[in-house]
Amino acid sequence: MDERVREHAEVLVDWSARVEAGDDVILVVGPEAHDLAVAVAEKLGERGANLLTMYGSGEITRAYLRTHDGDFDENPDFERALYERADVVLSIGGGRNTSAMADVPGETRQAYDGARTEIHEARFDTRWVSTVHPTRSLAQQANMAYEEYREFAYDAILRDWEALAEEMAQLKDLLDDGEEVRLVADGTDLRMRIDDRTGVNSAASVAYGSHNLPSGEVFTAPYATEGAVTFDVPMTLRGTPVRNVRLEFEDGEVVDYVAEQGESVIGAILDTDEGARRLGELGIGMNRGIDRYTDNILFDEKMGDTVHLAVGRAYDACLPEGETGNESAVHTDMILDVSEDARLEIDDKVVQRNGRFRWEDGF
Structure with a gap:
């Protein structure tokens, strides 16, 4: 086994999920993530945790959804109870086909x-963490050789997370003290309120309110959004390629949208429920170990020189205690490149210009 697989497992169990003896852990494993799952199981055994392993396959979900009549039981008790009893949920992606769900009808x-x-909601109440094992399908999606992709993935995952957390804390403090964010780029001029919100220093650990490995972003839950934004980073949503999405906001809601490709998918997402037309997240990528787009949101949204916004559900970690933010069954991220002719302002002060923060060389 590649020693980096064991290092990945150690980061996931110790740094990311902070697993302790006696924790009830659900481990959801993708079809091609066997090696990482074995390494994680070893670490969980060492910690004295209780393990339940589940198989997570897009092809199985596709088979189920393609044959179902569409009248789904609401929040089946048996599945909800499973997550309500869990302390930790670890999801290891690694499928055979990244487009396995492409032909499942949007409705x-x-x-x-x-x-x-x-x-x-029950899953989000656990110490949940999602990661991926580098697979050939992910390498192909990223248009990279398999060996090249593994190097890329581990550069993003096996970082000095404590040092990165210290750097990202500077941006978190600015967001926490701010009232309004303005984002300006090609095809974008967007204003968002952030007062009474808390920024999350997403340093790949639940101790920082972070649930992705790799991570490397600072995010918050904006509201009262006004203006327009163009997402120019190519991505795949629900198995469908999406290109150059433009959203227009008035009074906090999407009032118009267009896309060069995949417009019907955007429409289906926005029509999920009332909350799907409002923003749930503003995220700023700060992981310089991610140096290219891979058509995988887990990596792409963390890349330095990018900003992403999500329509749909807002995370409770960004909200005052007892307050409910934007609610939705979806949380869909879209990304724009801010490396050229772009700036991010907080209360009319530029904190990032052309991808560089004001504490970095080249600002």
Whole structure:
């Protein structure tokens, strides 16, 4: 086994999920993630945790959804109870086909997601962390050789997370003290309120309110959005390529949208529920170990020189205690490149210009 697989498992169990003896852990494993799952199981055994392993396959989900009549039971008790009893949920992606769900009708996926809101909430109440094992399908999606992709993935995952957390804390402090963010780039001029919100220093650990490995972003939950934004980073949503999405906001809601490619998918996402037309997240990528787009949101949204916005659900970690933010069955991220002719302002002060922060060389 590649020693980096064991290092990946150690980071996931110790740094990211902070697993302790006696924790009840659900491990969801993709079809091609066997090696990482074995390494994680070894670490969980060393910690004295309780392990339940589940198989997560896009092809299995596709088979189920393609044959279902679309009248889904709302939040099945057996599945909700599983997550309600868990302390930790570790999801290891690694499928055979990154487009396995491409031919599932949008309305079916919408109905399925909408019927599982409480299940999603129960999972989000655990110390959940999602990661991926570098696979040939992910390498192919990224248009990279397999060996090249593994080097890329581990550069992003096996970082000095404590040092990066210290750097990102500078941006978190600026967001926490701010009232309004303005984002300006080609085809973009967007204003968002952030007062009474808390920025999350997403340093790949639940101790920082972070649930992705790799991570390397600072995010918050904006509201009262006004203006327009163009997402120019190519991506795949629901198995469909999406290119150059433009959203226009008035009074906090999307009032118009267009896309060069994949417009019907954007429409289906926005029509999921009322909350799907509002922003749930503003995220700023700060992981310089991610140096190229790979058509994988787990990596791409963390890349330095990018900003991403998500329509749909807002994370509770960004909200005052007892306050409910934007609610939705979806949380869909889209990304724009801010490396050229772009700036990010907080309360009319530029904190990032052309991808560089004001504490970095070249600002």
